Each structure stands twice: as C-alpha cells, then as structure tokens.
Amino acid sequence: MAITGGSRLPAGHDFVFPRGALVMGVEPVLKFQSADERAKGLPVEQEKDKENGLLVWSVLVIDQAAERKTDAVVTVKIAAPHQPVPPEAIPGTDVRPVLFEGLTVTPWIDDKGCRPGAAGERHRCRAKLGYSLRATGMKPVVAKSAPKAA
Numbered sequence: 001m002a003i004t005g006g007s008r009l010p011a012g013h014d015f016v017f018p019r020g021a022l023v024m025g026v027e028p029v030l031k032f033q034s035a036d037e038r039a040k041g042l043p044v045e046q047e048k049d050k051e052n053g054l055l056v057w058s059v060l061v062i063d064q065a066a067e068r069k070t071d072a073v074v075t076v077k078i079a080a081p082h083q084p085v086p087p088e089a090i091p092g093t094d095v096r097p098v099l100f101e102g103l104t105v106t107p108w109i110d111d112k113g114c115r116p117g118a119a120g121e122r123h124r125c126r127a128k129l130g131y132s133l134r135a136t137g138m139k140p141v142v143a144k145s146a147p148k149a150a
Helices: 035-039
Strands: 021-028 056-063 073-079 097-101 104-110 128-135 137-140
Antiparallel strands (some): 021 056, 056 073
16 A cells, blocks of 8 residues: 555544544535635535545534543544434433544644744744544433442
8 A cells, every 4th residue: 555645544433533523513624715716605515525526514523531621522434425413412411423434644734833943043844743533423422330249
C-alpha cells in the first residue's frame, strides 16, 4: 500500500477514542463560496465526498480521552446520502455515546503559524500537525452485561 499526501489511513474507533466519544450534533458541510458567489446570491450547496460523491455531514464529538479542554471537541465527517441520526441519549441525560464505523485519519500540516523571519532574523515556524477524521457511519454503544454470578 502506497501512502500519499491526503491518504485516508484506517484507524479503529478504540484507537482514536480510547475512552469513548459523545455526539453533540450533526449538520451538513457546506461548500466554500467566494465573495463574488455570495454577492450574486447563488445558493449554498452541500459538499460532496470526492471519493464516492455522497453528501458530507459533520458530526460534532466530545473525545472523552482529551487531556485539555481545547482538544476535547473534534469533528468527524461522514459521507452519506441522508443526514446520519445520532444514537439515543442515555435516559435522563443529554449524553449520546457513539461508535464510529470505518474510521479513517488524514494527517495534514497546519502552517498558518509559519512565518518567514524579518531581515537578519531566523525563520520562525510554528506549524503543527493536524488531522481530519472521517467515518462511514455511526452506531450506539451497546453496554456489555456483567457476567452472572455462579
């Protein structure tokens, strides 16, 4: 298998979310519109997956293994013909535990913080490694029953 830039690398749910994930919501991913397109009043279209042509949906997720608040909320994109439905909440709460199927990770370089140094100064690069998460679907977490005592 050749790994190229933009490759979606398979990763299991438990590898990405070792302590579980909670769904906060699902919404469509909209295509970028230039200022000219917005000025013309063109309708905003939903993004389609480049590999299969299906509509792309953004699932807002809380990663329960995150060590910092800023890392706790992540987005998982799902390509599907219709909006994916989150699992039911645990009764009496708003908590929706989820398992992602067909989860992949795509690494990318976030170089917004990378700036050339002024004359006589060395280059200062604050680039970071980022990643995008995609899944083929999501399903509810099924609680495992405790073993019966003999």
